[in-house]
Amino acid sequence: MGGGKRKKDEGSDVEDGGRENKKSSKERMLPSMIKNKEKRSEVHAKLKHEKKKQKQKQAKARDAAIKRAIELGEEPPEKKVPRTIENTREADETVCRPDDEELFAGNDADEFSKVLKQEMTPKILITTNRFNSSRGPAFIQELLSVIPNAHYHKRGTYELKKIVEYAKKKDFTSIIVVHSNRREPDAMLIINLPDGPTAHFKLSKLVLRKDIKNHGNPTGHKPELVLNNFTTRLGHRVGRMIQSLFPQDPNFRGRRVATFHNQRDFIFFRHHRYIFETKEKKDDSKDKTAKGAKTKTSPQEKVIARLQECGPRFTLKLRSLQHGTFDSKGGEYEWVHKPEMDTSRRRFFL
The missing domain is CATH 3.40.50.10480 (Brix domain)
Structure with missing residues (x-):
């Protein structure tokens, strides 16, 4: 009896391992490897959505770190400069210098x-x-x-x-x-x-x-x-x-x-x-009375510049x-x- 149960457990472990391998292989599969067009588009959209969420999460963490550093009076973390063709241009001897x-x-x-x-x-x-x-x-x-x-x-x-x-x-x-x-x-x-x-x-x-x-x-x-x-x-x-x-x-x-x-x-x-355009800006101010607190909105003007x-x-x-x-x-x-x-x-x- 005990031996049969043990074999059954071993078999289930093997099945679980097989499922994990299948799952990991699916995760590693690139959209370009999928032959079915609809499935490929679905996987691509899902990966794109996940990448966007990850970027938003990183941006929130970066903003929170900057805000925390300002509150503590510390230097905010350095901004990462993206690599572009302009800032990785080949060195040129003819580039003008301010002291030329x-x-x-x-x-x-x-x-x-x-x-x-x-x-x-x-x-x-x-x-x-x-x-x-x-x-x-x-x-x-x-x-x-x-x-x-x-x-x-x-x-x-x-x-x-x-x-x-x-x-x-x-x-x-x-x-x-x-x-x-x-x-x-x-x-x-x-x-x-x-x-x-x-x-x-x-x-x-x-x-x-x-x-x-x-x-x-x-x-x-x-x-x-x-x-x-x-x-x-x-x-x-x-x-x-x-x-x-x-x-x-x-x-x-x-x-x-x-x-x-x-x-x-x-x-x-x-x-x-x-x-330069002048627009009204609403300013909420509380006017306390005997009955309770009432909110009044007083319009204020602000100037907006555009091109x-x-x-x-x-x-x-x-x-x-x-x-x-x-x-x-x-x-x-x-x-x-x-x-x-x-x-x-x-x-x-x-």
Whole structure:
């Protein structure tokens, strides 16, 4: 009798062990290993939900630790910085440092110094290539509203070198040429006058003002200019070229901001205006009376600041930087982007 019971117990242990092994194998099974589509989606959703709950739990624990440290007067735990392509970029010798005296000494003598020192007022000529597109004129019209003291001239059949000579005589400080292909603006040429340099950008992701939801209409005030993340010597030079297109005395009352944000060598342009709204904020205060405690709500005003996009929205990618004004045949180049330069995703030039 005892022997039979013992065998039975041993058999149940084996069964339990088999169940545990099956359970652990199911837990280890990846969604990609499941052939049934519905089951695979179900397992994937379950794993995603569990991962989200775990992240929320970790965030709550981190917030509680910070709160506890502040209450005790201790230093809060260090924030973990996520690894990104930007903060793991390859080391570059040309990255500008705050104590680089040679760089700042060169700023006083470069081609953009007269405009940036406000010795000259920026005056921009905007034109197109010979074969303009349907969206080209609309884009140029919006550029004229972004850049103060900018003037549009039709290209006609004139060569670009003749336009450069004409612009020099009329005291223009820069020329912007919007190039179009297949009815879409796809490149931009910025020529600094009178002696260059000339920057050639690829233009993409163009969104006109009318296509931006809840867009605002810009005023004629001079905008505040924001340049982000132009860290290398080449980036510093390109940043100063862009800066020389705008007046250096912004009218802050206009609440208008033009932003050129460099990220992974893509220059994202955005055009916003600040909006300040006054909203009522309810404040609960207890008014004690003889009968008991009553709650009164007295409205208070608070000011909320937000951004409204004015458009246009586009992205620039530097293709070349040429010495002097535009010369497609005999021009010398300071920098040219070549496919063989893209050896790593973590290598950036601006």
